[in-house]
Amino acid sequence: MAKPTREPRATKIVATIGPRAEREGELVRLLAAGVDVVRLNGAHCAPGDIARRVALVRAAEIVVGRPVGILLDLGGPKIRVGPIEGDTTVWKDGDLVEIVPGQRRGAGKQISVTYPALLSEVEPGAEIRIADGLIRLRVESRGSGALKARVLSGGTVRKGAGVNLPSSVLSAPAVTAKDRRDLREGLEAGIQFVGLSFVRTVEHVKTLRRLIAQAPPQRRPWIVSKIERIEAVRALREIAAASDVLMVARGDLGVEIGLAAVPGAQRAILRVGHEKSVPVIVATQMLESMVEHPVPTRAEVSDVAGAVNDGADAVMLSGETAVGAYPVAAVCTMDEIARVAEAQRPMPGEPPHRISDGEDHTPVVCDMAVVAARRAGAQAMVVYTASGRTARLLSKEDSRIPIVAITNSEEVRRRLTLLRNVVSYCIPASSSVEGMIANGDAVLRAHGLAQATVVEVSGAAALEGATNTVRIRTLKPTRK
Missing domain, CATH: 2.40.33.10 (PK beta-barrel domain-like)
Known part of the structure; x- marks a missing residue:
């Protein structure tokens, strides 16, 4: 398929890497082809692998000149067949x-x-x-x-x-001893997302939340709860409310609930993610034939396009990039499918009319920003964010208007790589809102938004504090 253009793509691409990524230039080629988030499969990582591969991603990130998120997918309590005579x-x-x-x-x-x-x-x-x-x-x-x-x-x-064991109630721990070792290594190396495998209850998510609390607040990864057990499907809303991201892990999910039930479950997970403002990754066998072949099947193309049309925030490659014969081609293919599907998506209706949660009015402010941007014909929505939360809420509005997130933290920028329709820039820290806006304006002008009408979403203090302000303005060009 054709080489992807450099215009921003709304749907993000997650790609799994393995030992082959340590070859010279391999990771740079994957990122250049369009990978937004790199996945490390903890089930296949020995001690030291995580830190080494995080360092490789950071080196490649410098080469491609944009932030790259890292997802450490914990292996979890996977049950396997033991040794067999003759294998x-x-x-x-x-x-x-x-x-x-x-x-x-x-x-x-x-x-x-x-x-x-x-x-x-x-x-x-x-x-x-x-x-x-x-x-x-x-x-x-x-x-x-x-x-x-x-x-x-x-x-x-x-x-x-x-x-x-789909019909049995299991007591397996949410996080195994190996998971804890891998998590410590990942936190020290600097991951942005941590995948929780075989989630069954909201308590499993809370257990992981307590473990990552040992990291400084700015370096605490977002929790990606993988929906792959029948109990997780039944407790979906509670798990979504406690998670930062959901993943439709269709491999084990298909075994648990039956293959024919997977498409309906996928749509339900995407719907709950939208309602709860939680990003959703669709994963497993999206371009599986490209492990061995240079082009996908028609069914696989339809699968990826369907996930994009249904509102997936990200689509994921596993074996296609970890062990496949055509890893870069797989990324380029997914990039093109996503772009074409995005261009053909019907425009959404009005935003979902969220309500305030106690003293937190950020969801309502984001609703107002979308309405204002549509009625003003804005070219972009600009969000100033210290943690990435406001950008995440705005992303789930699915407005189709580009979202520019501005922060003073490269760590936050790396988290934002998973959010649909979001691009991000880093500005110097400022002690005042006026200074923050001035620094942000300079970045916006440098990236082609001079004289554009934008809707700004911010708080009363520079980056820190509750989001409570929506402003419509036209950026003035810099006076010479």
Whole structure:
């Protein structure tokens, strides 16, 4: 597909990197192709990998000349098949098999799985799904040392294959010991987002929130709650309210709720994200065929375009960029699909009429700013932000009017890389609102907005403080 233009794209692109990104020039090529946020998969990171790859991203960021966010995706309590004699065993439909907890070497009709509470939490009648649901079992009995299960859909069972227990209530921790080590390394290295895998309740989000509180406020990453368990779908609104970002993690989600239910769940997550002003990333197999082929399937193109049309804030590449044969082409392809889809999206209606939360009137101010910008024919909405929150609220208004976020923190700029329709600039700190506006005006003029009509959203103090002001003005060119 054609090389992307340099005009800002509203929908952001998240791309996963692996060891190959450490090759000279590889990461710069990915960023230059249009990656906004780099994802590190904690499940595949050894000690030192996170810090080293964060440093690589920061070096590449300097080369491309724009901020790049980093998402550390914690591996979470993933359940897997234990070791197997010869690494695989074949089960046929109707076989009676035995499953034991732990890491015991399996063979034939017996395997182990890495979940210690298997025998106490998986009851007769429960379903077990292995290898993304390709192999399905029904538990028939539970003994003192093993589960006995009937094979409903057979196949080759491989060591390390993922195991899902969709009909069982599990007590697995929200954050594992390895997750805690990875999180410490990520906080020290300087990540902007942290992905919480296998979220089941709002308490899991609160647990992670307490862990990241050890970092200074400006360096605390936003929490990305991955919706991939059936319990998370049921508690979606509570989880969204406690999170900074949501991810539609369609891989395990499809195993948990069934493939046919995934599109509806995706739309529901996007809708709740819009209602709660929480950005949403759509992930998993978006351009999967490009792991091996230079062009995507028509269905994949429709999938990406559909996510953009439904209001996704970001779309994500996984294996396509981590291990695929055409990583840069995959980014360019996603960039082009998103641009075309954005150009064809129908204009939205009126903003969603948000209400104040106690003394916080920022949501209402953002609603007013959108109405003012539309009626004034503004070329941009300019938001002065210390934490990125006001920019996030304004982004979720989905006004289609470009949003320019101005801050005095490069860390905040990196967080803003995930927000739909937002570009950001950094200005020197100022002790007054007048000084802040003057510094912001200089940046706006330098980026082509001289003589433009803009709607400004700010607070009563320079960057810090509650957002309470909307102003319409035309930028005057600099007098010579």
